[in-house]
C-alpha cells in the first residue's frame with residue numbers, strides 16, 4: 001500500500017488529478033454549508049445575467065437562477081450519482097463475477113452467457129430501454145447506468161477469480177471445511193480488490209459522463225433540481241444567445257472527468273506490475289551511441305573489426321556493462337566462434353555491430369566497429385540501414401519469434417531483397433524460391449506461401465538463413481541459430497552453414513554456448529565472460545589446451561563433442577552481475593586457481609602461445625600450449 | 631472462409647434471441663397493465679381491446695414473448711402510436727441517417743485513432759507523443775454533447791463555416807456536397823471520444839509489438855524504419871486493435887444519440903429519446919432490438935476481418 005501511494009505520488013499528472021478531484025469533492029460536500037443563494041429560486045427579472053455581475057459570480061440562467069449556486073449543487077448531484085452508480089455496478093458486478101468464477105462449470109456458463117448477451121448491446125440502448133421502462137428520473141438513470149456497467153465488472157472479475165479459485169490456499173480453505181461463502185469473502189475477495197479498484201478508476205469518470213448524458217437528454221434529473229447534465233440540457237436552447245449558461249456546467253464536467261481519468265491512469269499504472277517496471281518502452285531504429293573516449297583505429301586485414309566495444313544498459317540509476325571492451329575480428333571466409341554462458345554479453349556484442357541492441361535501455365558507450373573502412377558505430381541511420389542485411393546479415397535464434405507471424409515466409413524473403421532495391425519486381429518470387437532451395441527446403445515452390453507457424457522449427461530456421469543470404473552479404477552473424485532445434489536438425493543446419501560459407505566465401509560470426517558446435521564449424525574461437533573476451537585462439541588449439549580456467553571448465557562440461565544440447569550448469573557459482581563487477585578477474589570467485597593478485601585490476605588480454613590470447617595471470621596448460629606452438 | 635462466415639452467422643442466432651429476451655424482460659418491468667402502459671394517453675377501451683388482441687397482452691409472459699418474437703420475424707414490429715405508422719418503417723427511415731453519421735464517425739475515429747497511436751508510439755516520450763497524449767486525454771474526458779455544442783458555437787455561429795444543425799439544407803437541393811457540409815461537425819464531435827480510446831490502445835499495442843523479436847529481424851534486414859513501423863509493427867498491432875474497433879463501434883453508435891440531439895440529426899437515437907419522452911413503448915422496443923441486431927451483425931464482420939488479418943486464426 002505504501003509503495004502504491006509512493007508510486008502514485010511520483011506520477012505528477014495523477015497527483016494533479018487527485019488534487020483537483022479532492023478539491024471538487026470537498027466543495028461538493030460543503031456546498032450546503034456555503035452562503036450560496038437558493039439554487040432553484042427563479043427570478044425572471046434577472047434572466048441571463050452575464051458572469052461577474054454583482055451578486056452573481058457566474059451570472060444567471062434562463063429563469064434568473066444563480067448559476068454559481070446551481071453549479072455547486074449540480075456538481076454535488078452529478079458526483080453523488082456517478083459514484084453511486086460506480087459502487088453499485090462494482091459490487092453487483094464483482095458478486096456475479098466471483099460467483100461465476102468460483103463455482104465454474106454450469107453456473108459459470110449460464111452467468112457468462114447472460115453477461116455476453118448484455119455486452120452485445122451498444123450500452124446506451126440498454127440504458128434507454130431501462131429508462132423507457134422505469135420512466136425518466138434521476139434515480140432511474142442511476143439504475144440504468146449502473147446496470148449497463150455490471151457486465152463489464154462481472155467479466156473482469158470472473159477472469160481473475162477463475163485464476164484464484166484453483167490456487168492452493170483456496171483448496172486448503174475448502175479442505176479445512178470452510179463454507180463457500182466464507183471462502184469467497186475471506187479468500188477470493190481480498191485478491192480481486194485491486195482489479196475492482198482498477199476497473200472502478202477507469203469507469204467512474206465514464207459513469208459520471210453517462211448519467212450527465214441521460215440528464216442532458218431529459219431522461220435523468222427532472223426540473224427544478226438539476227445535475228450538470230440537465231443544466232447543459234436546459235442551457236442548450238440559449239446556446240447561441242447566452243453561451244455562458246452552457247459553458248459553465250460543460251467545463252465543470254470536463255474538469256471532473258479529466259481529473260478522474262488522470263487519477264485513474266495513475267492508479268492503473270501503479271497497480272499494474274508490467275507497467276511499473278517501465279518495460280513498455282519501444283526500442284528505437286538504431287542503438288543510441290554516446291562515445292566519450294577517443295575512437296580507436298581499425299586494424300589491417302580484417303573484414304569486420306570490433307575494437308574496444310562497450311555497450312551498456314541504463315536502467316534507472318543502474319548501469320549494466322553488458323559489453324566491457326571487446327576486441328574481435330573476422331577475415332573474409334573465416335568463421336569465428338563466440339562462446340559464453342547466457343548473460344556473458346555475446347549476443348549484445350553481436351547486436352551492437354549493426355546498432356540492433358534495444359535502445360532504450362541499450363547505449364553504446366565506446367569503441368569502434370569497422371567494416372571496410374566505415375565506422376559503423378558512428379554511422380548515420382540511413383547508412384547503417386543500407387548495410388544491414390546487404391553487407392552484414394543476421395540469423396537469429398528461435399525463428400518462431402523472429403519471423404513476422406502474419407506475413408508469408410516468401411514475402412518476408414522478398415522484402416529482404418526489395419529493402420535494398422535488389423529484386424526486380426517479377427523475378428523476386430523466383431529468386432525467393434531459389435533461396436529456399438539453396439537452404440535445402442524441400443518443396444520450395446509451395447513453402448514460399450507458408451506462414452511461419454505452419455512450418456517446423458528446422459524449416460523456419462532454414463527460412464531465417466535464406467533471409468540472411470538474400471542479398472549475398474559478406475558477413476553473417478548467427479546468434480545461437482541451432483539452440484532451439486533437436487540434434488539431427490541442428491547437425492543439418494550446421495553443415496548447411498558450413499557449405500554456404502565455403503561456396504560463397506562468407507565470413508561468419510557464430511554465437512553459441514556449445515563448444516561442440518564451435519568445434520564443428522569454427523576456425524577460431526573467442527570465449528566471453530562477464531562482458532569481456534577471456535580467451536581467443538584457433539579452435540583446435542584452444543580445445544586441446546585451453547588456457548583460461550573458465551575455458552577449461554566449459555570444455556569439461558561437454559561430454560562428447562557434437563552431441564545435442566548441453567547446459568553449463570557444471571560450473572559451480574554464477575557469473576557476476578554486470579552492474580557490479582569485481583575489480584580484477586571477473587572469474588575469480590569461481591576460479592580454483594585464484595590468488596590475491598587476481599583481484600587486483602587490471603588483468604589484460606595477454607598474447608599466449610603465439611596466435612592465442614588469454615586474460616589470466618595463471619593460465620592453464622602453459623607449457624603444453626607453448627610446446628605445441630613451437 | 632465461406633464456411634467460417636456461415637458459422638459466425640449461425641452463432642449469432644442465440645445472441646439475437648438473447649437480446650430479444652433481455653429487451654422483452656426490461657419492457658415487462660413497466661408497472662401496471664401492459665396495454666395501458668403501451669397506449670398511454672391513447673388508452674381508449676377499443677384501443678386496449680385491439681392491442682390486447684394483436685399482441686396477446688392479456689396472456690402470460692412467455693406466450694407474450696413468443697407472439698412478439700413471431701411478429702418481429704415476419705417484419706411486424708408493431709405500430710407507433712405517437713407517430714401513427716408502423717414501427718419498422720419509422721426505424722428504417724431513421725436508421726439510414728444514423729448509419730451515415732455513425733459510419734462516418736467510425737471511419738474517422740478508426741483512421742485518426744490508429745494513426746495517432748502509431749505516431750505516439752513511434753515517437754514515445756517525444757513532443758508528438760506528449761501532444762497526442764494530452765489531446766487524447768481531453769478527448770476522452772469531454773462530454774460529446776458539450777463538445778458538439780461548443781463546435782456549433784465556434785464553427786457554425788461565429789465562424790459560419792458549417793450549418794448549425796440538421797442533415798439537409800432547409801431550402802435547396804439535397805446534394806452530396808450539402809450532406810457533407812452538414813455531416814462534418816457532428817461526425818467529428820461523435821468521433822472524438824472513440825478516437826481517444828483507440829489512440830491510447832493503438833499506442834500501447836504498438837509499444838508491445840515494437841519490442842518483439844520480429845521487429846528486430848525486420849530492422850536487421852535493412853527495412854526502412856518507416857516501413858518497420860507502418861507495415862511490420864502496425865500489421866501485428868492491428869490484431870489487438872481490431873476487436874477494440876468493434877467495441878468502439880458500439881460506443882460510436884451510443885454517442886450518436888447525444889450528437890443527434892445536439893445537431894438535430896434525424897436518426898434513430900433522437901427517435902428513441904422522443905419515443906421515451908412520449909412513452910411510445912413499442913417504438914422504443916422495436917428501435918432497440920433493431921439497432922442491437924445490426925450491431926451484432928457488424929461485430930461478425932469485425933471477426934471476419936480479424937480472421938483475414940491473422941492467418942493463425944483457424945477459419
Ligand code: SF4
Nearest residue numbers: 585588591598616617
Ligand atoms: S586471473 Fe586468477 S582468478 Fe582469474 S581466471 Fe586466472 S587464475 Fe582464475
